[in-house]
Amino acid sequence: xxxxxxxxxxxxxxxxxxxxxxxxxxxxxxxxxxxxxxxxxxxxxxxxxxxxxxxxxxxxxxxxxxxxxxxxxxxxx
Numbered sequence: 001x002x003x004x005x006x007x008x009x010x011x012x013x014x015x016x017x018x019x020x021x022x023x024x025x026x027x028x029x030x031x032x033x034x035x036x037x038x039x040x041x042x043x044x045x046x047x048x049x050x051x052x053x054x055x056x057x058x059x060x061x062x063x064x065x066x067x068x069x070x071x072x073x074x075x076x077x
Contacts, residue, residue: 003027013043014059014067 003026010018021039026032031051038044042062049055059067 008037013039013041013062014045015041015043015061015063017041017043019043 003024006023006025008020008023010020013019013021019039019041021037021041024034024036024038026034031049031053033047033049035047035049036044037046039062044060046058046060047055061067
């Protein structure tokens with residue numbers, strides 16, 4: 001798998017605060033794509049796309065609580 005870390009400018013984290021952080025993107029070239037946003041505040045937004053086309057989305061606040069995060073369009077970042 002090829003992976004990259006890309007810093008991003010502050011945006012609204014799952015906790016509601018504006019925070020920057022890093023995007024982690026891994027792609028195996030066969031359909032598996034893992035995109036994680038790790039916010040400086042400790043929150044995390046996760047998007048995993050699997051070989052069969054299914055997608056798993058989740059968001060976790062910095063205190064460990066899972067939240068129902070509004071689904072946003074994938075901007076390919």
